[in-house]
Amino acid sequence: MSKRITIKDIAKMSGVGVGTVSRVLNGGSVKPETRKVVMNAIKKLGYTPNVSARRLAGGKTMSILVLTPEIRTEFHWRLLESIDKTLDALDYQTVIYPVISQNRYNRLFNSNLFYEFDGVILCTLTYKKMFKKTPDFPVLILEDCEDKHDCVFLDNYYGGVLAAETLLERNIRNLYALYYDETSPLLSNENIIKRLEGFKDRLKEEDISFETDQLINADFFYGRPHERIIQILKTVERPGIFATTDNFAMNVLETAATLGKVPGKDFFIVGYDNQTWTERLELTTIKQPIEEMGEMASKLIVERIKNPELPVRHVKFQPSILRRKSA
Amino acid sequence: MSKRITIKDIAKMSGVGVGTVSRVLNGGSVKPETRKVVMNAIKKLGYTPNVSARRLAGGKTMSILVLTPEIRTEFHWRLLESIDKTLDALDYQTVIYPVISQNRYNRLFNSNLFYEFDGVILCTLTYKKMFKKTPDFPVLILEDCEDKHDCVFLDNYYGGVLAAETLLERNIRNLYALYYDETSPLLSNENIIKRLEGFKDRLKEEDISFETDQLINADFFYGRPHERIIQILKTVERPGIFATTDNFAMNVLETAATLGKVPGKDFFIVGYDNQTWTERLELTTIKQPIEEMGEMASKLIVERIKNPELPVRHVKFQPSILRRKSA
DNA sequence: CTGAAAGCGCTTACAG
DNA sequence: CTGAAAGCGCTTACAG
Incomplete structure (x- = not known):
């Protein structure tokens, strides 16, 4: 809506081509000095990439879809927070899609949404109830277990x-x-x-x-x-x-x-x-080790995205007892 | 990830140009028969537009961002459901962004997210705590009130x-x-x-x-x-x-x-x-007339998007008492 | 009413 | 290591 800063502005300010800017953004090989100049321009102009353009250009979208039925129970928000934080550190954006109704479920499957993300985390939803056929994109299952996909769950x-x-x-x-x-x-x-x-x-x-x-x-x-x-x-x-x-x-x-x-x-x-x-x-x-589970889930899906050939991994966490006065 | 059907496929199948397909999609003037042919192709191939491309092309994104702190209380899910349904009928996609933490709040404001949507619905969040400066995109405030923006709230x-x-x-x-x-x-x-x-x-x-x-x-x-x-x-x-x-x-x-x-x-x-x-x-x-409020909010934001010059509207709903045995 | 073309902001081979 | 160029899927004036 307001004039947005694009990769071109950065390129111009840094005196390089847009390709080079893109490379520093995406970790391509760039001469350290060039990288520094570009980074400075980015910071100075407060540039952040246009996700839509990225998606379109067919590169990674650097964003992950999290499907969850809930956000406000302590369990969920801690899990989501942990996922959010971990993915952010890995340069991924977290988009939460709340599956709160049959309606929302239908809209999800009638849309292209899945294909606008690098991968999907199924958080606390039953895999078999969600997917009728095996999805052809990376899926990480949190708190459920299924042979064909990476899973993170509690014992x-x-x-x-x-x-x-x-x-x-x-x-x-x-x-x-x-x-x-x-x-x-x-x-x-x-x-x-x-x-x-x-x-x-x-x-x-x-x-x-x-x-x-x-x-x-x-x-x-x-x-x-x-x-x-x-x-x-x-x-x-x-x-x-x-x-x-x-x-x-x-x-x-x-x-x-x-x-x-x-x-x-x-x-x-x-x-x-x-x-x-x-x-x-x-x-x-x-x-339950909530944060650890969220972190593990985030890391596994990113690894999977980067290397689809990886063998399937199932990670089981053990709960522990917290003894207080009631027993 | 799998090969997606694009506007080109539809154009080819219908024997028209992509521009025409786009026009039937966006309600431009198209000969009724042509429209029918195109619609058939769309249905047959199960085509849905690529949102990213749409956004990039600078047209409307036909999607609205809903900021909410909560999704699972009855009040919220009914509200969100109603918004979702109403916007869907108006051909808008609803994207819910849960503001569950300071972290998520920061990421929202450090991103371009706002500019990837036609408008924003602030659902049950305090306007002044959310926006430090007046946003330059359409905002509808639900359950709060602020002079400069359209508002829908309960008395x-x-x-x-x-x-x-x-x-x-x-x-x-x-x-x-x-x-x-x-x-x-x-x-x-x-x-x-x-x-x-x-x-x-x-x-x-x-x-x-x-x-x-x-x-x-x-x-x-x-x-x-x-x-x-x-x-x-x-x-x-x-x-x-x-x-x-x-x-x-x-x-x-x-x-x-x-x-x-x-x-x-x-x-x-x-x-x-x-x-x-x-x-x-x-x-x-x-x-509270929850569904009515959600519906009103959705309609107002869409009208605002279509006509930014509209005067600001504040809609107040009246609650009613439901007498049962307890009083 | 409709086709051809430019352009949205990015990524990624392709040369160099 | 880096620039120029093609292309992602769409929309929108521009001609006709």
Whole structure:
């Protein structure tokens, strides 16, 4: 809209051809002195390349599309921040496309959007629900796993194991688990299922039975104390609860506080996610290396872009337990 | 990445020049029959224009940048959905840029991004905190107000008035209000302040005093029942609470349920936002015409783009009260 | 109403 | 190491 500074302005000011400017921009071989002159001109004029022209010229677009269903949960914004920062350091621009509805999903697939980027990071979306056929562009899958693509994910199963061990060490035997059973067209609750499996398997190893009635569906948790939880807190002795998400744990903590029950004394609870508020409320929870995962994802997709022939890599991160007062 | 279909392919298939194809695409004058032939070719080949080329060619980019701090609260996704849908119908592409951090904010302003769009919608972000100087491109402000730009916003003051009236009609005199006092670099809580003002002014009209201790800062609400709320619910007779956000109301409802207090009988509460869950919990709340606002915003920005000389327009929407059992 | 051509800002062989 | 030139896919006056 206002007159933009182009590569030509830089070339003129530096007394070189546009090709040379382009080369310093893209890391071609340029005499160090020339590079310096050009860099100065760029800085002085505050030049930034026109992404559209770049795309069109068929070079790299130096930008990566991140598909995410969410941006504001702590998990997501930390992940996105980390991706953003890492990619920026690698000279890539991060464009976030929020897949918040079927509509947005459709528009994405009816557009050319994918081809305007060097690669795509699938953040927290289920691969199979997103892509009906294998995409012909680089895709990095974050928090899901698929043979044909690079993946970065957390060992959710192990997170469940950790939760079980933490409660067992406290010699707690009246165990419960909170999960939810949502079916969404784009998301799956597979991660939560895995946490649960890890939890149950670890109990099985100790010959501790875990029956259906110990598994509590928490899908109607919002805005209402859970009657089952009230009952458990009131009647069960030293109950131990594995909340497969900190959100569920928060609800339990609220209810318990209102009932005057003290976590770590009257009942025990382990959350999952290490959300910010958990420290203040002293919730024992499973921690994920969020920033490291975002960084790894960013690096892998860039490597893939630069070298499509690379073998497929799957990187699994291990969660850890953050012991606080609640268990 | 895969071979893309271009305007040339369409031209060849239709037996016309690329200019003509471009004209049918952009609504230039084309003979109806020619148009039909071209449209058929487009459909058959599944052609969609290359946005980058379009931008570069200096025509309209037919895409609008939406800046938002959030995508997943009900309010935001409904707003974004509505914008997306409306703009799509007007042949515009919606690109959402999540401003989730100072980092993302900086990158936005250090890039050319603004100039790759026909216009910008500022969704729920404080204008003055976003722009230090008046932007030289079309900006539509949603949920804030500024003289120089088109704005679409809700009459939050009136929302507060409605809340007061609803409680007064029930002849409730022990009144409280829940608000929060957050200072964020990009957001402001001005809307909540206005709701509160409307509430208090309406009380003043009835000569009902409202003291500082009736105003409850709810910023530490998450994960913990609010002691003040417990006290009020336990000791005050027929208390009436205005929750300036449904989220706060949810917290109160939870606490009350645990205490065995019945909304609409033991206490009264009015929320704000009409979030999905409020219906199920029968919360009386203030409703905003979200879809209408998104639609209006989209239409105004497009009109502005097409005619920059248009006088500035400010559109104020009125909230309404949704009476349910809680008040 | 329509075709041919210039130009948008960049990248990348191609020569040198 | 570097300049000149072609080309990316489109739009838009310019002729006709």
